[in-house]
Amino acid sequence: MTTPPFPTPTAAEIAVVSDQLGRTARGVVGIAARCVCGNPTVVATAPRLDDGSPFPTLYYLTHPAATAAMSTLEAEQVMPELAALLEDEDTAAAYLAAHGAYLADRAQFGDVPEIDGVSAGGMPTRVKCLHALAGHALAAGTGVNPIGDAALARANWFPERCACAHPGAALSEVDAG
Secondary structure, X not given: OOOOOOOOXXXXXXXXXXHHHOOOOOOEEEEEEEOOOOOEEEEEEOOEOOOOOEOOOOEEEOOHHHHHHHHHHHHOOOHHHHHXXXXXXXXXXXXXXXXXXXXXXXXXXXXXXXXXXXXOOOOOOOOOOHHXXXXXXXXXXXXXXXXXXXXXXXXOOOOOOOOOOOOOHHHHHHHHO
């Protein structure tokens, strides 16, 4: 196994993620993207959870405002519009490449035969979950996942602007406690 691209998350970071999710965070192996204030936005999750369950979603969107924005897009029926982008050969090729990149990223954390070849969000041929696609786009950076990028462009949430309930405070309060 190669060296994972994320440092091991701290107890403070896990506490923030658990607060964001409203439940105990499971299988977090790193913080893949952050809010401008420093709070987690996307976590990297192990492909096999501690209870043995396979978990294909490496990049898990945790930021409440970001998840709400993706839920709003899904409720507004934006997914078929984004899926139509795959009719363009270049976009389809980039989406296929995003699928491969996602699988390669996850492979750094172990091989789980039950999810072999399965990435997230409907990749490589359909659009199924904007949360997963936006999480991948935020973690990998602009230009890697064209559908995730398009979803973020349509969202009423911006990664450059903090929308945390307590910007940066959650990490500093837990670290200080």
